[in-house]
Amino acid sequence: MDNELSKYEKPSVTVDTVIFSIKENDLKVLLVKRSSSPFKDKWAIPGGFVKIDQSLEDAAKFKLEEKTGVKDVYLEQLYSFGSPKRDPRGRVITVTYFALINSDNVKLKGDDAKWFSITELPQVAFDHNTILDYALKRLKWKFEYTVVAFSLLPKKFTMTQVQDLYEIVFNQKFDKRNFRKKILSLNILEEQEVMRNVSFRPPQLYSLKANIGEIVNIL
Amino acid sequence: MDNELSKYEKPSVTVDTVIFSIKENDLKVLLVKRSSSPFKDKWAIPGGFVKIDQSLEDAAKFKLEEKTGVKDVYLEQLYSFGSPKRDPRGRVITVTYFALINSDNVKLKGDDAKWFSITELPQVAFDHNTILDYALKRLKWKFEYTVVAFSLLPKKFTMTQVQDLYEIVFNQKFDKRNFRKKILSLNILEEQEVMRNVSFRPPQLYSLKANIGEIVNIL
DNA sequence: ATACCTTATTGTTTTATAGACATGAAGTCA
DNA sequence: TGACTTCATGTCTATAAAACAATAAGGTAT
Numbered sequence: 277m278d279n280e281l282s283k284y285e286k287p288s289v290t291v292d293t294v295i296f297s298i299k300e301n302d303l304k305v306l307l308v309k310r311s312s313s314p315f316k317d318k319w320a321i322p323g324g325f326v327k328i329d330q331s332l333e334d335a336a337k338f339k340l341e342e343k344t345g346v347k348d349v350y351l352e353q354l355y356s357f358g359s360p361k362r363d364p365r366g367r368v369i370t371v372t373y374f375a376l377i378n379s380d381n382v383k384l385k386g387d388d389a390k391w392f393s394i395t396e397l398p399q400v401a402f403d404h405n406t407i408l409d410y411a412l413k414r415l416k417w418k419f420e421y422t423v424v425a426f427s428l429l430p431k432k433f434t435m436t437q438v439q440d441l442y443e444i445v446f447n448q449k450f451d452k453r454n455f456r457k458k459i460l461s462l463n464i465l466e467e468q469e470v471m472r473n474v475s476f477r478p479p480q481l482y483s484l485k486a487n488i489g490e491i492v493n494i495l
Numbered sequence: 496m497d498n499e500l501s502k503y504e505k506p507s508v509t510v511d512t513v514i515f516s517i518k519e520n521d522l523k524v525l526l527v528k529r530s531s532s533p534f535k536d537k538w539a540i541p542g543g544f545v546k547i548d549q550s551l552e553d554a555a556k557f558k559l560e561e562k563t564g565v566k567d568v569y570l571e572q573l574y575s576f577g578s579p580k581r582d583p584r585g586r587v588i589t590v591t592y593f594a595l596i597n598s599d600n601v602k603l604k605g606d607d608a609k610w611f612s613i614t615e616l617p618q619v620a621f622d623h624n625t626i627l628d629y630a631l632k633r634l635k636w637k638f639e640y641t642v643v644a645f646s647l648l649p650k651k652f653t654m655t656q657v658q659d660l661y662e663i664v665f666n667q668k669f670d671k672r673n674f675r676k677k678i679l680s681l682n683i684l685e686e687q688e689v690m691r692n693v694s695f696r697p698p699q700l701y702s703l704k705a706n707i708g709e710i711v712n713i714l
Numbered sequence: 715a716t717a718c719c720t721t722a723t724t725g726t727t728t729t730a731t732a733g734a735c736a737t738g739a740a741g742t743c744a
Numbered sequence: 745t746g747a748c749t750t751c752a753t754g755t756c757t758a759t760a761a762a763a764c765a766a767t768a769a770g771g772t773a774t
Contacts, residue, residue: 280531281585285547286505289577289588312499328504328586332577356575356590358508358551366500367547369508371575371588436751453753454733461731476750477740655722672724673762680760695720696769 287358287367291335292323292404294354294372294411295344297379297391298428303444304379304391305408306343307400311388314364315401321408322389323370336373343389350376350427352418355410362403374411376427419445420495423464426484432468434479435459442495458495464488506577506586510554511542511623513573513591513630514563516598516610517647522663523598523610524627525562526619530607533583534620540627541608542589555592562608569595569646571637574629581622593630595646638664639714642683645703651687653698654678661714677714683707 295306307319322343326335333351341347351373358369384390392398394412397405418424425441426433439455459465468481514525526538541562545554552570560566570592577588603609611617613631616624637643644660645652658674678684687700 281507281587284507284544287508287545287547288500288503289506289508325503326506326577326588328506329579331579332575332588353574355572356551358545358590360548360550368500369545369551369590371577434751451734452751453735456752457754458732473742474750475742476748477742477752479751653722670763671722672764675723676725677761692771693721694771696722696771698722 287369288363289326290323290368290370291326291332291339292321292370292372292407293336293340293351294321294374294408295340295377296374296411296415296428297377297382298441298444299379299391301440301444302393302395305394305397305411306384306389307392307398308343309388309390310401318401319390319392319398320401321372321404323372326371332371333373336375340375340377343385344377344379344382345385346377346382350424352414352424354407354414357403357407359403370407372407372411374414376415376424378428378430380430416445421493422490423484423488423492423494424490425494432481432483434471434481436479438482462492462494464492506588507582508545509542509587509589510545510551510558511540511589511591511626512555512559512570513540513593513627514559514596515593515630515634515647516596516601517660517663518598518610520659520663521612521614524613524616524630525603525608526611526617527562528607528609529620537620538609538611538617539620540591540623542591545590551590552592555594559594562604563596563598563601564604565596565601569643571633571643573626573633576622576626578622589626591626591630593633595634595643597647597649599649635664640712641709642703642707642711642713643709644713651700651702653690653700655698657701681711681713683711 297304297306306322308322310316310318310320322339324335324339326332330338332353336351340349340351354372354374356369356371360367362368397408400408419442425438425445428441429437435456438459439450439452442455443449464485465482466485468483470478470480472478516523516525525541527541529535529537529539541558543554543558545551549557551572555570559568559570573591573593575588575590579586581587616627619627638661644657647660648656654675657678658669658671661674662668683704684701685704687702689697689699691697
């Protein structure tokens, strides 16, 4: 190793990923129970040390797949936390990510992982409450100004599903007619077939158009 | 040092700060000339290694003051870059910041530092062009939706100065009347005295009100 | 003192966007 | 065929954004 790099004592670097999903009509976040000290038996954001030849995003993806089995998800870097005292074991800088997954087909691996409603979070390890707050703010922002919400839905979805999703995240009701008008006017959706075999008026299915620029001012 | 932390080979961590300012009616960024390998004599974003007991933000502030002598500036974390190959010397993760300073009273220390117009950037070291692109995007976003622009102005300023600043950053002209109306309607400014000793109609001076929430949708 | 030069300040009309609001339509099932 | 459930839709009003040009306040030069 080169001289200049070894001149300084190096911090450890971890990646932690806040994984959001919708389950039971509620916004959930995935936490794992710590099996060892420090904060043994406390819940924590899933993460791990960055391998020396692994990019930050790869590290996040690796942990995400390890915990949830899903690969193609929305993943975005959040923020890096590096207060010298945040880990009692020594200097640990964490680069945080947040992920949105459609949890329909997710089977959690092991019973150390659990979905928590964001309204009923347990006590968490380290400074992970700060990270969760930050992630939630970012999530709301992203819902308001970008198209990421659709990563939480199946490929084909109804307008009602979209609206339900926004109402869950913002904890607020929207007028049906205005909501539909707004979303449709953005020109980001494609009509698909209508749903079959429902015992009421069959809803129109939509899919998100490919190649939408990210920022679109949704609400 | 504890066992688990020393189990993994650690990366080096640096902090790089993209420093913006307005000079000569132009948006400028501060770069420093590298004095040693790698990329010797190439220009780079000012930065340095994070000390083992120094927070990330403190590291950024320290470098910023070292280069510019200014202390109270707008400073915000940008993004962390951690591709394993970004530094030929070994694994180096960089946490980037961006800063806005009013350069009126800044005297650069040493001649290895220089202001570059963002329209005439030189070739830069490492992946610093990616970082500069990212910083510029963030800057524009911040100008559109927050009040940070005023960090580039003196404490008391005229409406024309505000408008000039926005026109420089967005490289676009705005209608005077609509611009003033918009800014004033935000209710973020306080009238100060009018300017004296100018050979034309003396402009009203304004200052930014204290305790403005950050996000206000300026444009 | 007056004409002139420079920059600052202001208001109205038009257009687009957001918000409030209630009824009929399309299926299934009994 | 009537009842039930969810889906789909249109108009009016209020607010915000955009387009647009004339006058005001000083200083300077003659």
